[in-house]
């Protein structure tokens with residue numbers, strides 16, 4: 388395989404042990420997820436947001452005014468960048484982040500109690516609605532937090548923080564017997 | 572968490588997410604202004620008690636610079652605006 392030389396996930400050491408059956412509260416780490424940052428030019432934020440939001444398989448994660456992380460479950464990194472370039476049509480800068488970030492998906496009935504140990508945001512279902520997202524601190528680690536389903540949240544961190552965040556989330560979830568594994 | 576700042580982009584956030592960058596009420600001197608003016612601007616700091624304007628950088632959120640008007644004694648926050656918006660209003 389051509390990319391053998393860099394084909395090592397940031398959490399390969401941490402998640403090396405044999406997978407145990409997942410508990411009610413479970414942490415999934417995407418092996419390779421495709422995402423890119425999009426930064427709109429001045430005055431183009433709303434046009435860019437609408438263009439990307441019109442594509443159902445692209446997920447917009449708010450990170451600042453006129454700036455998003457765009458996550459895709461179907462595209463390859465080069466495909467996503469090309470697709471976003473076409474959609475934005477010169478109205479935004481697009482930078483691939485697929486190898487630079489790690490996605491954690493935390494799901495289960497106690498997901499809010501677990502996250503509340505590290506994140507100072509209102510996570511009530513009425514306050515943090517499905518599709519909502521925000522940049523925040525989890526402990527001391529900057530994360531992008533998004534609610535993707537009823538009791539499912541995704542945390543996106545820079546790759547070099549992945550091991551620290553993994554350790555933190557494991558501790559935060561210990562009281563709820565949180566399990567963890569690669570999702571694919 | 573006693574100190575909460577309402578970021579215009581991110582909503583109510585704890586102060587741990589911010590870095591305070593000092594006095595926002597002073598304008599930058601012109602490039603050829605006197606050494607005294609530049610010395611004042613770069614090195615001389617007031618330490619006021621009461622209502623002040625400060626630059627707060629939302630490092631762990633939207634990463635925008637904000638101008639926060641607050642009381643340094645009580646930490647009552649009067650207003651928070653994006654620094655670009657603050658500059659636009661000041662220029663008018």
Ligand SMILES: [Zn+2]
Pocket residue numbers: 578579580581582629632633634635
């Ligand atoms: Zn903010």
